[in-house]
Amino acid sequence: MSKSSKLIELRARIQQHLSAPPAQHRAYLETGVPSLDKLLAGGLWKGGIVELTCEAKTSGASFLMRTILRHAAKEGRWSALIDGSDSFDPQSAGAQMLKNLLWIRCKKAGDAIRSVDLLLRDGNLPLLFLDLRGNPATELAAISSSNWYRLQRAIEPTSVALVALTPRPLIMCADVRLLLEGHFKLASLDDEQEVLLPQLSLSISRKRSATRWTEQMEAAV
Amino acid sequence: MNLYAVIFVPDFALQAVLRNTPELRAQTVVLIAEKKTRILQMTPSAHAAGVTQGMTPTQAVARCNGLIIKIQSPDAERVARAALVECACSFSPFVEETAAGICTLRWDAEWPASQKKRPLVQLAAVHLCARLGIAPNADLALLAAQSADSCREVRAARDLAAVPIEILALPPHLLSVLGKWGIHTLGDFVALGRDSLAERLGAEILPFFDRASGRIDRPLRCIPPPEIFEESIEFENEIETLEPLLFILRRFLEQIALRLETAWLVASELELRLGFTIGAFYRRRFDIPSPTCDVDVLFRMLHTHLENFRAEHPIISLRLTATPSRPWRQQFGLFESALRDPNQFFETLARLGALLGEGHVGTPNLFSTHRPDAFFIGPVIFGELSDRRRITAEPSATKAPMAGLSFRRFRPARPAQVLFKKRPVFLQSVEVSGAIIDSFGPIRLSGNWWNGAPWSHNEWDVQLHESVLCRIYEEDGAWFLEGIYD
Incomplete structure (x- = not known):
């Protein structure tokens, strides 16, 4: 028996006798976007981080965020937008969404991470959006992975859902990483929400699960 | 039968100044007026050391080495009077502020004897040492309080017969005449009779006779319950660092919380006022989203703000005012998402504001204009107040349904x-x-x-x-x- 197969068998035995914690039954926060709720099997995970990677400058991410925030406002829920580069435009958002929105205007990615940390430890707001798409690559590179793990540990015991909008994959510990693509033309600026939503292309790039570590070990061996 | 009680704080001006440093009460401390230099009041230790009223500070220091001299403080007296009145109001709706350090109130005759000392206990918690007198009328109650060690109840003027006549604070010439007549007690004084005293000493003596005999059952000039709870201090040394300021603030909050709880109220707003050596002031108002008396919550709010506060000049005075309100009774709807912990949330907002600066944390509100990027950051308002108080000015262009990309x-x-x-x-x-x-x-x-x-x-x-x-x-x-x- 080769060394690698012995290791796999050993890990399987450990898992059998000292089983990993069962997959948690998570509560979900509906987004109001049917395709996204279906993709996430219910909605945004409470106590989890969803990373929405948008590599194109016009991908529809802000439109998607606006739709989710409007749905939350309609449901009477308060949300927070931690704006890493102070790029949110209230005039295009609409008063309906604004009245239930806490807007945190940051100039640097580091301040945005600290703000998220404070809000996670507060735990009063059920939905947080962290927008880092406008921050320079140097600032994003300066955010160490330990910061993200700390946020992940902070959010786990709460019922807060955090959606992080990033220009490239950044958060290794995110529960789900979604890739958003959208191809829009100038005429799309006049289209209604119902027409625009189907044009968003969402796909799961990576998903964390209870047996993730076993799969990664097997892949490494 | 109606009963009256008088809460009497002896040496009120001195006690007001020593409220923030109660440990000095056991030491030799004297009080002088702001502008004059005669000693007004003193602690028992200073009196025992030979210091008397009317001495100059120099004379007093010569009698007592290590004497501590305090200056009379109108601010401290105002706060102490407010504390005294609040205490009195918690025992009766009919309260009269007879003089500084003296409150007269209607007393419930049904109260058991064990409850009589409760006002004194409450005042001791706010560092005021008081005496209580109970009598069928206000004048006798005051005399009973002034002659008591702690608490004294009298049923008629004859119960005060043995009290020295000096308690009436007669003018010196009248006191001298009565002394020559051998009149040394209230009993002897009252026994002379009203008419004979008026005949010999004139109408000037009559008010004192009426007080000593309890002849007049005067009505109380009732005051409305106080609405402002305040603590203030003028520092003897300038404050340049945060720690001593926080120490004093914590003490103030404990006092204010105690006074609010006494009146079954909570704080809905705090105002902090700092005075600088150059005469300028700094004011900051703190809205408490969920009114509370919790000292830790209130202190964290002040601490978070002061951590990022910078002043160019040293601080010479401090005033903390709490606006009282009734405790909130709110039933949340089944489908409402109310804040789990409003005070914690607003403390988080304060921390975010300290991290990012003014105008960077809040709810965006639109101006009524087509000018691009016209908005202002307003405070976060939760609940039913948000619809009444929110300023929503939406330009006509954005009233159309949201179309297009963001x-x-x-x-x-x-x-x-x-x-x-x-x-x-x-x-x-x-x-x-x-x-x-x-x-x-x-x-x-x-x-x-x-x-x-x-x-x-x-x-x-x-x-x-x-x-x-x-x-x-x-x-x-x-x-x-x-x-x-x-």
Whole structure:
């Protein structure tokens, strides 16, 4: 028996006798976007981080965020937008969404991470959006992975859902990483929400699960 | 039968000054007036050391080495009077502030004897040492309180017969005459009779006789319950660091919380006022989203703010005022998402404000204008108040249903170079560059030409390669990249 197969068998035995914690039954926060709720099997995970990677400058991410925030406002829920580069435009958002929105205007990615940390430890707001798409690559590179793990540990015991909008994959510990693509033309600026939503292309790039570590070990061996 | 009680605080001015340093009560301390230099009041230790009223400080120090001299403080007296009145109001709705340090109130005759000392216990908690007198009328009750060690109840004037006549505070010439007559006690004084005293000493003696005999059952001049709970101090030394300020603030909060709880109230607002050596003041109002008496919650609110507070001059005075309100009784609806912990949330907002600065944390509100990027950051308001108090000014253009993509704005707008041939054909900027394959415009916007702050620019929505949609505008001949549609 080769060394690698012995290791796999050993890990399987450990898992059998000292089983990993069962997959948690998570509560979900509906987004109001049917395709996204279906993709996430219910909605945004409470106590989890969803990373929405948008590599194109016009991908529809802000439109998607606006739709989710409007749905939350309609449901009477308060949300927070931690704006890493102070790029949110209230005039295009609409008063309906604004009245239930806490807007945190940051100039640097580091301040945005600290703000998220404070809000996670507060735990009063059920939905947080962290927008880092406008921050320079140097600032994003300066955010160490330990910061993200700390946020992940902070959010786990709460019922807060955090959606992080990033220009490239950044958060290794995110529960789900979604890739958003959208191809829009100038005429799309006049289209209604119902027409625009189907044009968003969402796909799961990576998903964390209870047996993730076993799969990664097997892949490494 | 109606009963009256008088809460009497002896040496009130001195006790008011020593409230914030109660450990000095056991030491030799004297009080002098602000401008005059005679000793007004003293602690028992100072009296025992030979210091008397009317001495100069020099004489007093000569009698007692290590004497501590305090200056009379009108602010401290005002706060102490408020504390005394609050205490009295918690025992009776009919309270009269007879004089500084003296409160007269209607007393419930049904109260058991064990409850009589409760006012004194409450005042001791706010560092005021008082005495209580109970009698059928206000004048006798005052005499009973002044002659008591702690608490004294009398049923008639004859119960005070043995009390020295000096308690009436007669003018010196009348006291001298009575002394020569051998009248040394209230009993002897009253026994002379009203008419004979008036005949010999004139009408001047009659008010004192009426008080000593309890002849007149005067009505109380009742005061409404106080609504402001305040603590203040003038520092003897200038304060330049945060720690001593926080120490005093914590003490103030404990006192205010105790006084609020006594009146079954909570704090809905705090106002902090700092006085500087140059005479200027700093004021800050703290709204407490969930009114409370919790000292830790209130202290954290002040601490968070003061951690980032910087002053150019030392601090010489401090005042903390709490606005009282009834405790909230709120039933949340089944489908409402109310805040789990409002005070914790607003403390988080304060921390975020301290991290990011003013105007960077809050709810965006739109101005009623078509000017781009016209908004202001307002406070976060939860609950039913949000509909009444929120200032929502929505320009008519955005009242239409939300259509189209959202807009991500660059603040400030990025300078751009645009090659323009009847319409923009190429865009060069830090954020995006490339040939413009489609465009829409110009959209001419202008405003405020009527009030001296005019603005105008021409906007274009453009599409670059790779489906990048953005907005550019021209203003005074220069081009800017305003943002990206996303």
